[in-house]
Amino acid sequence: MFPLIQRCCFHTPFKVTGPRLLLCGKNKTTCSSLSLCLQRDVCLLSRSPSLNTASVYATKLQAFHTSLPFFKKKTPKESDAKDPGVLKRSAESLKESPKPALYLSLTGLIPFVSVPLAMAIQGTYYPEMAFAQITYGAATVSFLGGIRWGFALPESSPAKPDWLNLANSTIPPLLACQALFLKDITSGAVMLVIALGIALHYDVSLLPPYPRWFKVLRVGGTVVMVLSLLATAVLKAGLEAQLSDSSDKWMSTK
Known part of the structure; x- marks a missing residue:
């Protein structure tokens, strides 16, 4: 359990040492499947869903903000600025x-x-x-x-x-x-x-x-x-x- 907590908190690589290797020696298939499951769970835990959702909403808001042209300040055309007037x-x-x-x-x-x-x-x-x-x-x-x-x-x-x-x-x-x-x-x-x-x-x-x-x-x-x-x-x-x-x-x- 400690290596799993260490990987989740400190992003250190997951290692199976000593006794755990002996426990898994009798059934290599079970041990390998267990390690794959642990790695998948760790990856899912390392990705914060709230952060992903927030990033998605931030991207949408940024796109919405940049896609509204009538909020942008319009610069006068050169022809309008240089118009000498009727008189x-x-x-x-x-x-x-x-x-x-x-x-x-x-x-x-x-x-x-x-x-x-x-x-x-x-x-x-x-x-x-x-x-x-x-x-x-x-x-x-x-x-x-x-x-x-x-x-x-x-x-x-x-x-x-x-x-x-x-x-x-x-x-x-x-x-x-x-x-x-x-x-x-x-x-x-x-x-x-x-x-x-x-x-x-x-x-x-x-x-x-x-x-x-x-x-x-x-x-x-x-x-x-x-x-x-x-x-x-x-x-x-x-x-x-x-x-x-x-x-x-x-x-x-x-």
Whole structure:
């Protein structure tokens, strides 16, 4: 029994000496089978089932932990990290535009901006200036509609002179003419805003062969024109209401 305990505790080789060999001498088969049984029991005892089970569970847990990709920290892509942004890309595309097109487009926005700015500085609404802004806006919308004719008519143009390109370009000028016939400046400004939005939709969405700098220039110019027209309409309502209040007070004092 002592050699068995020694083998289990201290992992020493099992030896059968002296008297045990004599006891087993009469029946070698029994002795050999007994030694094999003892060795098998010792091997089973030396392996701890709890440790084996724990190692199996640890392996499964490790595999489960490493197999969940959504717990891992995702690193941003280089394209996302180096994205310059929409405004920066637009500014870079404007640098590629021809200088005459850029300067003439910026100069053409001055009549739109100057009208509401002058009325806001002086604090007075001028109907003549507002009507002049509406007239200039109608001419600008008609020019923007004619751009598509000039783009679609050449034989080498990617746009075909079909009904879609030629007929749609006449819609903004028709709306612009309708704005001139309206007596109310606010209604004319709203009509021009609708016409500018339709023309911008045609140039940006329906004709992708336009260069990027032209699309950026069209978007920026349309935003400035729309804000200027709406500012004139707001100033008309506010200044006229203020003028009517002041006239009522003056009449009440008399």
